[in-house]
Amino acid sequence: MSVIPGAWRRTAAGAGLLAADGTVAPTIFAEMSAAAARTGAINLGQGFPDEDGPAEVLEAARAAIAGGANQYPPGRGTPDLLAAISEHQHRFYGLDVDPATEVIVTAGATEALTATLLALIDGPDDEVVVFEPYYDSYAAAVALAGARLRTVPLRAPDFQPDLDQLAAVVTDRTRMILVNDPHNPTGVVFDQEVLTEIVRLAHLHDAVIVTDEVYEHLAFRAPHTPIATLPGAAERTLTISSAGKTFSTTGWKIGWVHGPAELITAVLTVKQYLTYVNGSPFQPAVAVGLRLDDAYFTNAAAALENKHRILGDGLRAAGFTVHAPQGGYFTVADASALGGTDAAAFCRALPDRAGVVAIPITAFLSPERRHEYGGLVRFAACKRVEVLEEAVSRLAVFSA
Structure with missing residues (x-):
């Protein structure tokens, strides 16, 4: 049985x-x-x-452990890491993020995504639009949240989506448009035209944009542009990233999500019942990493x-x-x-x-x-x- x-x-x-x-x-x-x-x-x-990854980041983790940072950190994340994330977003993208109300630290980007879906999906009539191929946890998280997955294909050789197909898939049932950029597995960085159309469709159908930007600092043939920097996007965008790819510390599982305070509060409400908190000695180390020289x-x-x-x-x-x-x-x-x-x-x-x-x-x-x-x-x-x-x-x- x-x-x-x-x-x-x-x-x-x-x-x-x-x-x-x-x-x-x-x-x-x-x-x-x-x-x-x-x-x-x-x-x-x-x-x-x-x-x-970088020696100064690893050493900061050792120092944190030796200094006693081995118990539960604050639920939103350590104040210094929250500040470092805010500084990072302004330094690289000109985004103003309130570290006290608009960002939380998560157990990697996967938890940030899952908590976001669980927090914002209202029921089985909600749809989540993703680009396909997609990172395998997306379908699982959407299913666990009880929503319907809708996909827009990315085809060789350029793996850029057809904008007419995208517009046809995004409807008034779309609760969320999930964008992985730079994209896994194809390696594409989406064109500005694509990002602009995503924002237009999100406004037209009152959808939330969720971005998975874990490869943000590993774009090399085209610049990475966070959707939240586009006009009219920040008010309805939750931006997810993590330290694992940027600092070669995938096992630390330190991620974050930032966006409008009311959406972040909803995500935090779910996150506190998933991992509660995580990675106490790694959080100050990631703060060091985010402040490294250009x-x-x-x-x-x-x-x-x-x-x-x-x-x-x-x-x-x-x-x-x-x-x-x-x-x-x-x-x-x-x-x-x-x-x-x-x-x-x-x-x-x-x-x-x-x-x-x-x-x-x-x-x-x-x-x-x-x-x-x-x-x-x-x-x-x-x-x-x-x-x-x-x-x-x-x-x-x-x-x-």
Whole structure:
């Protein structure tokens, strides 16, 4: 007999969280990481760096632990981190954020997103619009909130959305437009025209805009523009980001969300019953990171761009068609010319065939759209240069 209540079983199944027999469904990420461990393959599947972030940030965490910052921090976050987030938004984007009422610290961007959905979704008639492919937690969080997921496709080679399709999907039932920019998994940075249309549609249909900007400092071929900076956007936008990608501290799970005070209060009401608080000694360390000199942020983006170049050149030499990213951790490549028209099957064979692990783009798609992206594969470039060079040398088996 199942111990999962029927309503939650149906919700979890709809979000892809349960297998057909009612057990927890393993993700493709877990499957591919297990394949890497089994075969000794280089894991370019999951998006986490294999080197530490800036020394001063790490040292600040050690100092905080030694100084006794090991108990519950304030519910909204430590005052210094709240101030640092506010300073950061003004320094880089000219946004004025009240640290006392318009920002809260969360357990990573994922909690910020989930708490936002749970706080602002009113019922099953509400719709959340996302761009597809989408980060896999989006569908799960929307389902758990009880809303309906509506998607707008991003197609190669530029992965910019068709604005007519976007306008057709956003309706008066749209409660939220969720924008991941720079985008995972495609690496696109959305054009100004796209951002402007999102704001127009949000006003037209009285929708809230929620942005996932965790790769904000890792855009390199096009500038990142937070939607909240556009005219008329800040009043209805919740901006989410985190320290993990910017400072190579993905395991710390320090994120934040800021926006209008009344929306932030609603999110905090939910967040306090999720993690309550988190990461006490990491919060002062992230504050140090957010106040680093401009050179740190510029160099981080440049270093990642160089890694993408190494990976992209190697993939092209191996016979892949590469869609060069504009930001973020990932390079998308088409394996169709190598017999990889079924990306999931290709990725499952890749560890044994070439000693490299990747993720099929189908993992980021709704079932009815997977056939449209058959040969696309995502590779993580956020690894040490020598690791990427070794991965490229292994992938050369396809061109041998």
